[in-house]
Amino acid sequence: MARSKIWKYYDKIDLQTAQCLLCEKIIKTCGNTSNLMKHMKTHPQIDVNDHDSIVVRGILKREPNPIKSRGRKQLKYASIKIKSEPKREVDNDQVTNDMDVNIIELVDAEATAAVDSVASEETYANWATAAAETESATETVSAEDIIEFEPKEANEQNDQRSVYQMQSEEAQPEMDHLIASNNVYQNSLAYFICHDKQPLNMIKGEGFKRLVQVLCPTFRLPSSEQLAAHIGQRAQIQIAQLRQVFAHVQSLSLSCAINTKSEQQFSYLEVAAHYNEGLYRRSKTISVQMLPLQYNASNIVERLDRICQRFDIDKSKIVCIVSRSNRLMENAVAMLLGSQRHVPCFAHLLEQLFELVVQRHEFSALCDKVRRCQGQQMEKIDVAGRPLSSYEMLERYVKQTAQLQKLLPPDALTGAELDLAAELITVLAPLASAMRQLCGTSISTYPSASNALPIAYTVLNELKQPEIAEQQQHQISYDLRLFVIRLLEERFEVMENNTQLALSSLLDPRFRNMPFQSASLVAKYMTQLYDLYEEKGGVIPVESSQEANTDNYDIWAAYRAFSHEKHKHINMNGESENMDEISSYFCSSISSLQTEPLLLWKDLVQFHPFLHSLAKRYLHIPASALPPARIFTAGGEETIAQHEKFLDEQLSNMVLMADCARDEWQL
Incomplete structure (x- = not known):
């Protein structure tokens, strides 16, 4: 049985449906061609009995199971092309159920555009008029026989858009997590550099790069310039927060110290702010600035003014400035705030006193002999330029010798020298205990100025006790005790006459008016x-x-x-x-x-x-210009050595962020 001629205008999808090649609508066939013939009447320009016309269309790309894809089949572009060819007979045996006898051509996008451009405007106008007339005809295909078909181009665009949206929605949490992780990694890297006071060029090392790659392969290590810029951004955030803090405090105090680099002889002005936050004292290093080679009081005042402007510190709120006792700093404080606003560094006063004791011949001779005897065993204890370390070295030697008894090397201290060393240690024990007490438990802790007078008063009182005088059998230890008492009384008088130190002790409920001699x-x-x-x-x-809150x-x-x-x-x-x-x-x-x-x-x-x-x-005034551990121990030299690793333009930002807590780094 020959196939119906209507099939050259349709593409058979399955046993129940076919697609019109002219308008791409899908029509129900129900096993016959009635619906197909009715639908073709909606295209009056088509003469079904015209055997000279040939339909040129695109290849129909079918899915493995076309029944499941009904109504959503994605097609390539198809076009209709009218050709004039000699009339010829068609062999019915060559006709199959799945393919028309029409001439088939592959039409790509460029060919489709060419065909569309060849079609005349008149032809399209006639088609539109005929379609409008056909809609009013009585013999038409019913709506239930037409399956709505969305053009392929719109389908592809919508599908691509939906796929992209789905991929974006699925990838967005992963992208957010990746960005957040990179921020955490970068903050952690900056925290490591600042907190451990490491140079920025450390991240250029091959070993460090390898370590980061192993720990986090997805993290892209920044350059030293990018890391410095990131630290600068974090410093600006910290400065903005401190501005708000200083705007709300009623008063604050500053501590200033001049540190000198050993090799380059460059000097830096280190400034810390001290204030009350609720029921606790807070201390924060806010700036480290380089001074000229030949600096004076005006240079210091200029930099202090710059710091006040940077942090919006009202000078009327500054109660005093704590620094070492010298004419240069006293003049600078007088120029900035007025006279009587300078407070001497109590830790530095004790350091100077202990240094004078160590320089005395009777004490230094014993220390030199112990160094020759012990050698490398005392290197970790004995630190050059730290008087307290000399005392600790001698103290440890006396204790070890007492345990060893007769098992002593030939060059060890004699029995008389050991007795003298023990008496000297007893005389200096109150002073050494005071220095250790000031050091506290952290190298960044600033003791309160209210402790200065009570500590000095206690040391003086202990040295004047008759029990200590009775224990002394050597004239050398007796003279040393009187020497220390005289130096302490001179310094105590200066401290007692300082209004800020005196009022801080008077207003401290732990001391009140007790630690005063006058x-x-x-x-x-x-x-x-x-x-x-x-x-x-x-x-x-x-x-x-706040305790009144009933909630x-x-x-x-x-x-x-x-x-x-x-x-x-x-x-x-x-x-x-x-x-x-x-x-x-x-x-x-x-x-x-x-x-x-x-x-x-x-x-x-x-x-x-x-x-x-x-x-x-x-009560927020500190007792020292620097944390005492940096004055009495090797921590000061280590800090200066760490500062030498930083460039001048990076030093202030990195020191500012060095003592920031992990929550301030958002870690």
């Missing part, structure tokens, strides 16, 4: 406190406590409020009812030495609000 000076400072009290009118509002009830806060009221009631009926705020403060018992002074004021503020407001102005 009663006249105590009376002078008490008068100043009363004058300030009268200027304020004697009425200072008590600061609101987080604290039983001890309730007890504290009850005890305060009871204490007030006792005072009103007792002998102290006529005592004012200042008198009652200095008549009260000394507080625990194990508690921070600001924490003690948390309980005392109810009774002494004026003194509490004044204490916050002085």
Whole structure:
């Protein structure tokens, strides 16, 4: 049976459907060609009985199972081309069910465009008019017989767009995670460089690159310039945060130290800020700037002005500046803030005193003999330029010798020399203990200035005890003790006359007016406190406590409020009812030495609000211009050596970020 001539205008999809090659609509066949003939009437330009016309179309690309892909088949572009050829007979035996007898040509995109351009505008206009007339005809294909078909080009674009969107949505979390990871890696690398004070060119080493590649193959190691820029950005964020802090604090103090590089003889001005944050003291190194080869007080003032502008520090909030005692720094502080605003570095005073002791012949001779005897065994303890290390070396030698007894080398100290060394160690023990106490547990810790007078007063009192004098059998140790007492008294007098040091001790509940030798000076400072009290009118509002928050009830806060009221009631009926705020403060018992002074004021503020407001102005002052561990031990030389690794333009940013906590680095 010959195949119907209508099939040259359709492409058979399966047993139930066929696709029109003219409009690309899919028509239900239902096993016959009735619907196909009806649909072709919608194309009046087509004469079904015209055997001279040939349909040129694209190859139909079918999926393995065309039934499953019905309604969503993706086709290549097809076009209709009218040709005029001689009429010829068609052999019915060569006709198959899946392929027409039409001439088939491969039409690519360029051929399709060429065919479209050949078609005349008149032909398209006639087609459009005929289609409009056909829609009104009575004999048409019903809607249920037509399967809606979306053109291939739109299908491809939509499919590509949806695939791209799906891939983007799936890849977005991974990209976000990758970006966040890279930020963490870069911050961690910058944290390592700054915190450990390593040079930037360290990341150029092949070994370091290999280590990073093994630990994180996806991380692209930045250049030293990029890392320096990243550290600079983090420093700007830190500066902005410190500006906000300094804008809210009522007062702060600065510490200044001039460090000199050993080889290049360049000097750097290191500045740290000290302030109260809630109930705790905070210290932060904010700048390290290079000084000229021949610097003076004006150069120092210029750099301090620059630092204040950079961090928006109001000079009226600066209570004082702590530095070593020399005319240069005192003049610089006077030019910047006015006279009487300089506080001597207590740690440096002790260092100078110990250095004078070590330089005495009777002490240095014993140390030199121990060095010759012990050699390399004492190298780690004995540090050149650190007087405290000489004392520790001699102290350790005496203890070891006492344990070895008679098993001593020939060049060891004799029995008389060992006895003398033991007495010298006993004389200097209070002074050495004071220096160790100042060092604390961290190389970056600044002790409070309120500790200076109590420590110096205690050392003096210990050296004057008769028990120590009775233990001394050598004239050398006796003379050394008197020498240390005289030097301490000279320095103690200077410290006692410094208003900032004196008021910081007076307003510390742990010490109050105890560590003073001069009663006249105590009376002078008490008068100043009363004058300030009268200027304020004697009425200072008590600061609101956060413990009043009922959302987080604290039983001890309730007890504290009850005890305060009871204490007030006792005072009103007792002998102290006529005592004012200042008198009652200095008549009260000394507080625990194990508690921070600001924490003690948390309980005392109810009774002494004026003194509490004044204490916050002085209790943040440090006792030293540098952390004492950097003054007394080899930590100072190590820090300077680490600073030498940095370039001048990078030094300030890297030192600023060196002591930032991990949360400030977003790690």
